[in-house]
Amino acid sequence: xxxxxxxxxxxxxxxxxxxxxxxxxxxxxxxxxxxxxxxxxxxxxxxxxxxxxxxxxxxxxxxxxxxxxxxxxxxxxxxxxxxxxxxxxxxxxxxxx
Amino acid sequence: xxxxxxxxxxxxxxxxxxxxxxxxxxxxxxxxxxxxxxxxxxxxxxxxxxxxxxxxxxxxxxxxxxxxxxxxxxxxxxxxxxxxxxxxxxxxxxxxxxxxxxxxxxxxxxxxxxxxxxxxxxxxxxxxxxxxxxxxxxxxxxxxxxxxxxxxxxxxxxxxxxxxxxxxxxxxxxxxxxxxxxxxxxxxxxxxxxxxxxxxxxxxxxxxxxxxxxxxxxxxxxxxxxxxxxxxxxxxxxxxxxxxxxxxxxxxxxxxxxxxxxxxxxxxxxxxxxxxxxxxxxxxxxxxxxxxxxxxxxxxxxxxxxxxxxxxxxxxxxxxxxxxxxxxxxxxxxxxxxxxxxxxxxxxxxxxxxxxxxxxxxxxxxxxxxxxxxxxxxxxxxxxxxxxxxxxxxxxxxxxxxxxxxxxxxxxxxxxxxxxxxxxxxxxxxxxxxxxxxxxxxxxxxxxxxxxxxxxxxx
Numbered sequence: 157x158x159x160x161x162x163x164x165x166x167x168x169x170x171x172x173x174x175x176x177x178x179x180x181x182x183x184x185x186x187x188x189x190x191x192x193x194x195x196x197x198x199x200x201x202x203x204x205x206x207x208x209x210x211x212x213x214x215x216x217x218x219x220x221x222x223x224x225x226x227x228x229x230x231x232x233x234x235x236x237x238x239x240x241x242x243x244x245x246x247x248x249x250x251x252x253x
Numbered sequence: 254x255x256x257x258x259x260x261x262x263x264x265x266x267x268x269x270x271x272x273x274x275x276x277x278x279x280x281x282x283x284x285x286x287x288x289x290x291x292x293x294x295x296x297x298x299x300x301x302x303x304x305x306x307x308x309x310x311x312x313x314x315x316x317x318x319x320x321x322x323x324x325x326x327x328x329x330x331x332x333x334x335x336x337x338x339x340x341x342x343x344x345x346x347x348x349x350x351x352x353x354x355x356x357x358x359x360x361x362x363x364x365x366x367x368x369x370x371x372x373x374x375x376x377x378x379x380x381x382x383x384x385x386x387x388x389x390x391x392x393x394x395x396x397x398x399x400x401x402x403x404x405x406x407x408x409x410x411x412x413x414x415x416x417x418x419x420x421x422x423x424x425x426x427x428x429x430x431x432x433x434x435x436x437x438x439x440x441x442x443x444x445x446x447x448x449x450x451x452x453x454x455x456x457x458x459x460x461x462x463x464x465x466x467x468x469x470x471x472x473x474x475x476x477x478x479x480x481x482x483x484x485x486x487x488x489x490x491x492x493x494x495x496x497x498x499x500x501x502x503x504x505x506x507x508x509x510x511x512x513x514x515x516x517x518x519x520x521x522x523x524x525x526x527x528x529x530x531x532x533x534x535x536x537x538x539x540x541x542x543x544x545x546x547x548x549x550x551x552x553x554x555x556x557x558x559x560x561x562x563x564x565x566x567x568x569x570x571x572x573x574x575x576x577x578x579x580x581x582x583x584x585x586x587x588x589x590x591x592x593x594x595x596x597x598x599x600x601x602x603x604x605x606x607x608x609x610x611x612x613x614x615x616x617x618x619x620x621x622x623x624x625x626x627x628x629x630x631x632x633x634x635x636x637x638x639x640x641x642x643x644x645x646x647x648x649x650x651x652x653x654x655x656x657x658x659x660x661x662x663x664x665x666x667x668x669x670x671x672x673x674x675x676x677x678x679x680x681x682x683x684x685x686x687x688x689x690x691x692x693x694x695x696x697x698x699x700x701x702x703x704x705x706x707x708x709x710x711x712x
Contacts, residue, residue, distance in 0.1 A: 159296055166295025170288035203295055204662075211661025212688075216494065216702065219689030224663070227684075 165206070169199050176240065185247040195239035201232025374414055383409055383417055384427050387526035388434065397514040401468040401475070401532050404518070406525035417527040421580040428485060428579060431523045436516040437487035437571075438564060438712075441548025441582045445484040445574050448626070449544055450477075455537025468532055475538075480576040481530055486545040487520065488561065488568040489513030492708035493658050494699065496567050496651040500604070500644045501696045504651070508707055509569045517571040529577040540624070541570040549582040552589040555630045556599045556608050556649040557623075562587045562668060563712040565656030566599075566649060588672040589655070590614070593630070595678040598691065599649035605636035608649065652691035654682065659712045 173195070180187050208224035342352050351359035373381020390406070398404060409416055419427065425442055432440040453459055458475045469476035489509040498504045521531035532538075542559050546552060550570075554560040561568055562585070600608040609619075609630040618624075619631040640646035650656060657664040667681050685691065 162296040163292045166292030167288055169295065170291025173291065174284045174287055208661045208663045211663070214660040215658045216694070217689065223688045224661075227687075 180243055180247060183247055185250055187243060191239045191242045194235050198232045198235030198239060201228050205229030205232055387523050388431050390526050391519045391523040398518045399533050399535055401470055403525045404522055406522045408528035421578045424578060425580040432487050432520050435519040436512050438490045439488045439550055441486045441545060441550040442579045443484060443544055443548035443581050445482055449540040451538060477574060481574045483575050483579045484544050485573045486548050486550060487516055487571045488550060490564045490709055491567045493567060493710050494702055494708060496647060497694045498696045498699060499647040499651045499693055502645055503696050503699055504645050504647045513569050513571045517573060521573050524575055524577055529575055532574040534572050539572045541572050545570050547584055549585045553629055554589060555593040557629050557632045560589050560655050566653040567656045591675040592671050592678050596682050598652050602648045602652045604646060605640045607633040607637035654685045658710050
């Protein structure tokens with residue numbers, strides 16, 4: 157994948173992060189450090205998974221490419237989902253209390 | 254002008270303005286910073302492996318996005334106006350120049366070229382030095398040769414110049430640069446050891462070391478001058494695609510022998526143009542692997558052959574003995590021995606069962622084909638040779654977890670971690686299998702691959 161594609165991917169992730177933090181902030185919730193950590197780890201895992209997927213395809217290693225998505229991408233998505241889920245749950249708790 | 258204070262004490266007017274615009278200046282810059290950092294991080298991670306930055310990524314030029322194929326060439330031509338002509342007299346190459354410019358001018362052209370070269374060598378003009386000239390002279394039409402004598406090279410003294418005298422470190426740099434230019438993937442320099450030299454060559458010649466000025470080649474005997482204290486090892490990689498078709502005719506990637514042989518010959522001539530002895534050999538004169546390991550090109554793996562950190566088990570070695578004073582390289586350690594203790598992959602996939610399954614290397618040899626005196630996993634070379642000949646077996650080379658291309662950072666991450674700790678080695682081997690690395694691919698599909706030049710990847 158070219159340099160520009162990676163920049164665009166980084167911009168997309170970052171805009172997502174900005175939107176998430178803004179939404180939390182607008183609802184009066186301050187994101188916790190462990191929620192941020194989970195999402196950062198998840199995003200890093202997803203980026204690595206994409207890099208490994210594309211790289212392995214370039215190496216003509218299709219099995220390795222698919223395994224990269226499963227073993228790195230899936231946990232990354234789960235970590236992001238947990239992070240977002242925690243924010244949502246804590247925010248909901250805050251608004252109902 | 255309203256005062257703009259930050260935080261809770263912001264005046265009403267400023268707060269209203271922010272609500273209208275949706276974002277404060279502070280938030281805007283903060284968000285830009287976050288987005289920029291994210292973009293940079295993603296781009297850094299995504300393009301961090303050097304293969305992506307390499308010029309050698311396989312690309313079919315016709316498939317570049319800005320190129321389109323057309324029915325007619327873009328230069329109009331009319332064959333009715335074209336005539337065949339005598340290249341010797343009409344082209345400016347060869348005698349053609351004289352027919353246009355005159356004999357006198359042609360002679361002057363040759364004279365001026367010689368004068369410029371002579372001046373450049375004597376005054377060490379950058380780009381015209383003795384070693385610059387030696388590089389250029391070594392390349393054209395050099396045949397693959399393991400002659401122990403110059404093919405066309407003459408020493409600086411024979412040409413009326415001062416001898417080449419550079420510090421060993423500079424000389425080593427010149428040799429290595431020349432080797433890379435000629436096509437070597439890696440180059441190492443170390444001391445030539447008599448113990449790692451065959452007593453009789455593969456061709457049946459007795460090999461002696463004597464205090465003579467020049468090598469001696471006579472019937473049944475070859476003499477290496479004692480003053481040849483150094484040995485240069487160059488590596489030529491095999492095709493990283495072909496090596497995964499082991500136990501087929503495609504496996505092994507033997508183009509490296511042709512390229513490496515030419516590289517070795519050209520480098521030998523380069524050394525001779527600088528006025529030194531160069532003895533290029535196949536693997537029938539020196540035991541190349543221990544020299545290569547001592548020269549810092551790799552470590553000894555489970556299969557009792559060298560593994561390079563970058564090209565894995567996928568290189569061929571070409572030695573040149575010389576009396577040129579050269580700085581030596583130091584051996585390397587990238588955690589291979591510990592990794593091989595846990596790995597076993599080559600042993601498991603060896604059809605001959607020739608590779609040791611012992612966890613620890615040993616000093617005890619397997620048979621008379623092994624030379625004692627080093628700690629290794631000694632192999633059954635007789636069993637191996639059968640499959641090498643009949644099946645074109647190169648399983649160990651293709652299956653080694655270190656034999657990888659460089660298109661993803663994952664490989665460097667694994668190799669780098671294995672170099673620092675053995676804690677994850679077993680897991681790495683398991684994942685190597687799970688990811689399907691090293692197993693034989695469908696040989697029919699090789700003909701559809703988008704291959705790099707010579708089938709080689711720069712790592």
